[in-house]
Amino acid sequence: MAVARIAEMIAVLMALAILGAPASGQLPRTTAFQTKEGPSSTPMATGFFILGDSSVDCGDNTLFYPLLHNNLSLLPCDNESDHTLLPHFLAAKMGLPRTPTFYGQNATIQGLLSGLNFGSAMATILLMNPSSPNFQSLNQQLRQVIDTIQLLQLQLGQSTANQYVKSSIFYLSFGKDDYIHFLSNTTTYPIRPKDNGHTFARILVDQMVEVMRDLYDANVRKIICMGILPLGCAPRTVFEWRSAMMREIHRSGCISEVNQLIFEYNKLLKEKIVDLSMELPQLYITYCDIYQSMTEILAKPRSYGFVDARSACCGLGWLGAGVGCLSMSMACSHSSSHVWWDLYNPTKAVNSLLADSAWSGHPFTDLCYPMTVEDLVYAS
Numbered sequence: 001m002a003v004a005r006i007a008e009m010i011a012v013l014m015a016l017a018i019l020g021a022p023a024s025g026q027l028p029r030t031t032a033f034q035t036k037e038g039p040s041s042t043p044m045a046t047g048f049f050i051l052g053d054s055s056v057d058c059g060d061n062t063l064f065y066p067l068l069h070n071n072l073s074l075l076p077c078d079n080e081s082d083h084t085l086l087p088h089f090l091a092a093k094m095g096l097p098r099t100p101t102f103y104g105q106n107a108t109i110q111g112l113l114s115g116l117n118f119g120s121a122m123a124t125i126l127l128m129n130p131s132s133p134n135f136q137s138l139n140q141q142l143r144q145v146i147d148t149i150q151l152l153q154l155q156l157g158q159s160t161a162n163q164y165v166k167s168s169i170f171y172l173s174f175g176k177d178d179y180i181h182f183l184s185n186t187t188t189y190p191i192r193p194k195d196n197g198h199t200f201a202r203i204l205v206d207q208m209v210e211v212m213r214d215l216y217d218a219n220v221r222k223i224i225c226m227g228i229l230p231l232g233c234a235p236r237t238v239f240e241w242r243s244a245m246m247r248e249i250h251r252s253g254c255i256s257e258v259n260q261l262i263f264e265y266n267k268l269l270k271e272k273i274v275d276l277s278m279e280l281p282q283l284y285i286t287y288c289d290i291y292q293s294m295t296e297i298l299a300k301p302r303s304y305g306f307v308d309a310r311s312a313c314c315g316l317g318w319l320g321a322g323v324g325c326l327s328m329s330m331a332c333s334h335s336s337s338h339v340w341w342d343l344y345n346p347t348k349a350v351n352s353l354l355a356d357s358a359w360s361g362h363p364f365t366d367l368c369y370p371m372t373v374e375d376l377v378y379a380s
Contacts, residue, residue, distance in 0.1 A: 047168035048168065048169050051171065052172060054344070055229075057121045058077035061119060085351055101117045146214075165219045168220075176344065223283065230298065233255075233295075238253065239318055316330065
């Protein structure tokens with residue numbers, strides 16, 4: 001953990017040392033943004049800041065990930081191009097470049113103002129035990145966000161920085177890795193499967209809501225909060241369940257007991273977000289339920305252009321889930337025909353569909369509530 005904190009401090013100090021401070025109260029010119037009326041040099045979403053787990057990070061922002069990925073994928077992304085994950089697609093729709101990672105930022109004011117990706121593959125909502133490897137938990141990423149906002153205030157002046165933060169989009173996608181640890185009885189995880197599933201969901205959701213409050217106190221006004229995908233259908237979950245239970249899997253190909261846990265978490269998270277939006281009227285927040293949309297894809301894969309809805313494109317063993325994706329040479333020849341890229345993550349093609357729906361409400365009309373991401377961007 002000390003190594004990670006030192007790296008955080010170095011990243012911030014590098015930015016402080018290298019950033020050219022503009023005149024106080026002035027924002028540098030930013031990337032052109034495609035508004036509803038046409039191209040504009042003044043984007044309505046000035047920046048895109050991402051917090052999350054492997055749903056937002058391919059391992060690029062996880063210190064020593066190649067050494068600490070355990071039995072998971074060394075390549076957790078369908079990395080045929082820069083745009084493979086859902087937030088990558090959304091950044092492009094906002095007219096912004098791919099969001100640089102916190103540890104990979106180029107330490108220029110121009111680069112910083114397009115946003116940062118604080119996400120870390122295998123990150124969890126709850127802090128892992130001190131003896132475990134550090135995968136930048138939710139609160140650790142929040143600390144990096146606050147440090148970055150303070151840096152912007154120093155560079156731009158408090159008023160201009162606050163204006164910039166208020167018009168930026170903040171994206172949160174957590175929980176998947178908490179449930180992976182919870183279900184696998186990982187010894188370094190603070191809560192074990194013997195704990196009640198409802199209690200576990202409540203603890204996670206309370207942590208998420210608390211962080212959203214902290215972001216609001218830091219002048220964040222636009223938040224996208226993602227639910228968890230149907231983890232009970234992921235190749236690795238099915239593989240481990242079959243191995244542990246020594247019985248055949250339901251014809252749906254999913255583990256209903258696991259999906260029920262995820263469904264309960266998502267339901268509670270949505271309810272708390274609705275309450276939070278009523279409590280904080282200046283907050284624009286949308287909850288995106290990828291669980292229901294992915295369930296639809298898994299139930300009718302050919303309707304959405306997929307051939308294989310059960311096995312991983314990149315991996316070895318039954319369902320491609322015995323060993324994660326360690327090399328691109330292990331990948332199938334056409335990832336676009338698969339729903340799952342590796343043990344727990346969907347392919348680029350699935351993420352593209354989900355991003356389209358999150359942005360505009362098509363093809364899945366109810367993915368985001370109470371507004372689409374496009375509406376969130378233009379909200380004022």
